Amino acid sequence: MLSLVKKASELQHERTYANEFIEINGLSLLRGSLSEFYGQTSAGKSSFVFSLFAMLTNNGEVCALVDVNNSFDPPSAKSGGIKLNNLLWIKCGGDVEAAFTASDYLIQARSFGAIWINLNDTPQNAIDAIPTASWYRFRNKIKDSPTLLILTTAGPVIGSAKQQSIHLSKTKTIWTGIGKFKLLKEFRVNLESQKPLLTSPIKTLIRKEY
Amino acid sequence: MQKLFACIISDAGGQQLIEIAKVFSPRLELLENGIVFDVGGLDKLIGSPQKIAAQISEAMALGNISGNLAISTKIESAVLVAENRSGIFIVGDRQLEELPLTHLPLKNDLQKIFDLLGIKNVKELKKIPEKQLIARYGQEFRTILDLVHGKGNRSIVQNIKETCVSWIYELDFAVENLEQLTFTLAHGLDDLFQNLSKQGYSTERIDIDLKLESRADKPYSITISFPSTDKPFWRKLIELRLSEDSPGEAITGIKLTAYFAKPRSAQIGLFSAIKPNPENLLLTVSKIGKLVGSENIGIPVVLNQRIPKPFRLDSKKLPSGRSSSVITRTTIPICFSNFEPELPAEAIIQNRRLIYLKTKKFKGRVVEYGGVWRGTSEWWNAAHWKLDEWDVELESGAVYRLVYREGDWFVTGVYD
Numbered sequence: 001m002l003s004l005v006k007k008a009s010e011l012q013h014e015r016t017y018a019n020e021f022i023e024i025n026g027l028s029l030l031r032g033s034l035s036e037f038y039g040q041t042s043a044g045k046s047s048f049v050f051s052l053f054a055m056l057t058n059n060g061e062v063c064a065l066v067d068v069n070n071s072f073d074p075p076s077a078k079s080g081g082i083k084l085n086n087l088l089w090i091k092c093g094g095d096v097e098a099a100f101t102a103s104d105y106l107i108q109a110r111s112f113g114a115i116w117i118n119l120n121d122t123p124q125n126a127i128d129a130i131p132t133a134s135w136y137r138f139r140n141k142i143k144d145s146p147t148l149l150i151l152t153t154a155g156p157v158i159g160s161a162k163q164q165s166i167h168l169s170k171t172k173t174i175w176t177g178i179g180k181f182k183l184l185k186e187f188r189v190n191l192e193s194q195k196p197l198l199t200s201p202i203k204t205l206i207r208k209e210y
Numbered sequence: 211m212q213k214l215f216a217c218i219i220s221d222a223g224g225q226q227l228i229e230i231a232k233v234f235s236p237r238l239e240l241l242e243n244g245i246v247f248d249v250g251g252l253d254k255l256i257g258s259p260q261k262i263a264a265q266i267s268e269a270m271a272l273g274n275i276s277g278n279l280a281i282s283t284k285i286e287s288a289v290l291v292a293e294n295r296s297g298i299f300i301v302g303d304r305q306l307e308e309l310p311l312t313h314l315p316l317k318n319d320l321q322k323i324f325d326l327l328g329i330k331n332v333k334e335l336k337k338i339p340e341k342q343l344i345a346r347y348g349q350e351f352r353t354i355l356d357l358v359h360g361k362g363n364r365s366i367v368q369n370i371k372e373t374c375v376s377w378i379y380e381l382d383f384a385v386e387n388l389e390q391l392t393f394t395l396a397h398g399l400d401d402l403f404q405n406l407s408k409q410g411y412s413t414e415r416i417d418i419d420l421k422l423e424s425r426a427d428k429p430y431s432i433t434i435s436f437p438s439t440d441k442p443f444w445r446k447l448i449e450l451r452l453s454e455d456s457p458g459e460a461i462t463g464i465k466l467t468a469y470f471a472k473p474r475s476a477q478i479g480l481f482s483a484i485k486p487n488p489e490n491l492l493l494t495v496s497k498i499g500k501l502v503g504s505e506n507i508g509i510p511v512v513l514n515q516r517i518p519k520p521f522r523l524d525s526k527k528l529p530s531g532r533s534s535s536v537i538t539r540t541t542i543p544i545c546f547s548n549f550e551p552e553l554p555a556e557a558i559i560q561n562r563r564l565i566y567l568k569t570k571k572f573k574g575r576v577v578e579y580g581g582v583w584r585g586t587s588e589w590w591n592a593a594h595w596k597l598d599e600w601d602v603e604l605e606s607g608a609v610y611r612l613v614y615r616e617g618d619w620f621v622t623g624v625y626d
Contacts, residue, residue, distance in 0.1 A: 025542060040606070040607065040608070041572075041606070041607075041608035041624055041626060042607055042608040042609045042624060042625055042626050043607075043626070044542065044544070044545075044626065045626055046545040046547055046626040047542050047543065047544050047545040047626065048542060049545075050542070050543070050545045051542040051543070058533065058534050059533055060485065060531055060532060060533030060534075061484045061485060061531070062484070062485040062486060062491070062529040062531045069550060070548070070550040071547040071548050071549065071550060071623070072510065072547070072548070073521070073545070073546045073547060073548050073623065074510035074511065074512050074521035075512050075520060075521055075546075076545050076546040076547075077510065077545070078512050079543060080543045080545055081543070083532075083534055084509060084510045084511065084512065085509060085527075085529060085530045085532065086485075086529045086530060086531055086532070087509060087510060087529060088491075088495070088507070088508075088509065088528070088529050089507070089508060089509060089510045089523055090498055090502060090506065090507045091502065091506040091507070091523065092502055092506070093502070093506070095502070098501050098502050101501055102498045102501055102502060105494050105497050105498050105501075106494060106498070108494070109486045109490050109491065109494040110486075111484060111485060111486040111487070111490065112484070112485075112486060113484045113485070120547060120626060121547075121549070121571075121624075146484040147484075170607050173578070173603050173607065173609060175578050175580060175603075177580070181580075182578060182579065182580040183580050184544070184580050184601045184603075184609060184625065186541075186544070187544060187609075187625075204541075204542065205541045205542070206541070206542045206543070206544050207541045207542070207543060207544060208543070208544040208625070209543045209544075
């Protein structure tokens, strides 16, 4: 009789993630989609992804970081609440091609909670060399999987292949203290969803913790 | 099914005897001077006890093992006969009756008494009524009587603890292309895992021993952090390992050895957290490791040390997928990103204030800055370090970390 009952692993495999959203700081991110976070330096892109990763890794999900320029700072991630034991860190040493092949392998595994391709500080000519077809391939491969594929860059790069695009812009940097004794306190950031287009930006604070 | 046991008493080593016994039975017990094993049920496969004895003796001859062999329905009888009579025996009443009393486990005084009474062998002892013997020598004598009447009730005590199973294959022709070994490996793993599952084990380690054309051996060892008998997974791991470190010569033989490990007990819930299964994760990590270098993939570890960069990448560990108490934050903490390598910078200072910063990637007027944060440690050795740090906001809005070290300025990272 038990043979009539499907195994939990099979049911998990059959589970669809088409309408599952991750709610984070006022944004809804769709599982199985390709999302882009872009903005100038210090606009809070990485902080926002850290916040997302903190939520997922503490929930027991395994996330992966494709660190194109070896810029990841684990102490900062730890203080940001990321459970480092649930994070797979891949250092690519500036090799964008290797980063994309690695991302491909991670997407094929189909069971990471989120994959972050960190293209911050990657030279523009290397970004321009990425064929648009790669993004479409990623988009097709990621659908129906639970994985949230995230890209952070200075400017929009995915084009029409993206399913969600968030533009971050810093409005102000707040310092505390007087005279020579100043401490960085917070960034005031606007999150604007470019796709799907939302009318008003979400204002948020990104705070330095000491 | 008739119970039947075989006993070999020999000077050969335990391992040799185990190898012979294993051909006939998985239930075996190693004795001090031999081995006893269960051959019950072999009558359907081989035939009469005589035929079974002939086959065992053939196997002994092939293995260059000399010794005594006895087959009996009782372990005690088989051991008794094999220990005391040389040759091959199917133990019946006659074989037991011919045994002298000195071969029975009798106390010395009893031996002397029977000697004085003129009772020399088992046959003569059996003529005395049992009741009278027990009345004289107590209930302890019952065990001797059971032994001589072939009434033992001992069972096999499997005292051999194996740690691995092996599969060996000699190729008909030397093979240079590793892809040609795919089917052979798959067959070997099939065999290996069948043996493992028969014994109720899984494995965390497989050793591969390749025999090369030059008669040299090329050993490989693959250890994973969880037990698995997933054949495609192990096959891919082996292929990856062989492709990373090719033997460089034609292969003439393969030996696979799987070491025992307790099977994994996994509970998968429909709504459990999203994480790759261990096999999938390890394969993905291995493939990426081949691409970026195995030292560049792993989990980040924060070090409890006072050094400029207190972290490292642990490439030996994989993400665990364990949950912890969910954090609830109302604000997002600012994240810091390193520049690798750090950027040499030019800082312009006026009236003891930073006013301008220039690197090969960016430049700009300093709007605000915080610091100085002074750090130093390991002054007692050559790894001594000392630096001053500032958080610097440029007119573009970007906030960087500026470092002054040994007379030079560097930008080590950015707040993003």
